[in-house]
Amino acid sequence: MTQQKIKQEKIIVTFFIFVMMLVEASLLLWTGALELERILFYLALFIYQIRFLYLNWIVKPNRLTFQASSSQKKPLLMDYTLNFLFFIIFPMGYTYLHETFYANWNLGRTVQVIIFSLYVIGTLITLVSEAQRKHVKQQNPTLNYRFYGLFKYAICINYFGEILALPSLFYLASGSIIIFILMLLQQVLDFVFVQIPRQESYIKEHYPDEAGKILSQKKLIPFIY
Structure with missing residues (x-):
């Protein structure tokens, strides 16, 4: 697998992560009160995503995000799948969980x-x-x-x-x-x-x-x- 393909993957995943962060910021600012609980949750979510951007671009600039992907028959496809699961789907799930149930359980x-x-x-x-x-x-x-x-x-x-x-x-x-x-x-x-x-x-x-x-x-x- 060429470094160019890996870099291209990182750029695409980074773009979608930033889109998700914009969506999350919009939810925080315009869909509810700026209470401490909401601020801390969304701040944690931003840290979660920024952390993996740091690992991707600084710690692992020339490698796939998920080491296990390298051993698969289609490593790039597997890495895309895991990236979108962890950095797009999971944040959406965390956000839905917080906005729907947090007030009942905290x-x-x-x-x-x-x-x-x-x-x-x-x-x-x-x-x-x-x-x-x-x-x-x-x-x-x-x-x-x-x-x-x-x-x-x-x-x-x-x-x-x-x-x-x-x-x-x-x-x-x-x-x-x-x-x-x-x-x-x-x-x-x-x-x-x-x-x-x-x-x-x-x-x-x-x-x-x-x-x-x-x-x-x-x-x-x-x-x-």
């Missing part, structure tokens, strides 16, 4: 601010760790990034960021603590029993000399697990 402004803070912290952990990984690889490809930056505190620190961010976004969208807990459980189970074991197998296969030292570090949550 637990109040204090909880809203706490959850929003968790969302920002989780997003920052993911972005900073990804940027640090890229920096280490660019400075010296022979170095293992898992010994540097946030990764030295947990070999899957980026997954920890996701565990904080995604359930928080669902709460900001719905106002339902039940949905928050269900998403949190789903994330934890997926990472602990599926994603982390895959990472461990990869490390053992590709870094046999360093595997023992790497796997002696915390797996997911700094200083805890």
Whole structure:
């Protein structure tokens, strides 16, 4: 697959993301009161989309957005599909959920601010760790990034960021603590029993000399697990 096709895909997806952001801004400003709950939700949604634009253009300028797409028979089509699902369809769903159900379920402004803070912290952990990984690889490809930056505190620190961010976004969208807990459980189970074991197998296969030292570090949550 040529770099030109990948760049073309990024441009098209970016265009649609900006269109969605304009739609979201219009909904915020002209379809309801500017209450704290709505402002924090739409701000979180903007951060969600800007985060992936940053990853696409800064962290992964020459790669498909979703690594799993590369192994498919039609990688570009798969990546288009996943991009539109995550950055167009999902934001539409989050917005509908918020505008339709939030007022019936929310637990109040204090909880809203706490959850929003968790969302920002989780997003920052993911972005900073990804940027640090890229920096280490660019400075010296022979170095293992898992010994540097946030990764030295947990070999899957980026997954920890996701565990904080995604359930928080669902709460900001719905106002339902039940949905928050269900998403949190789903994330934890997926990472602990599926994603982390895959990472461990990869490390053992590709870094046999360093595997023992790497796997002696915390797996997911700094200083805890």
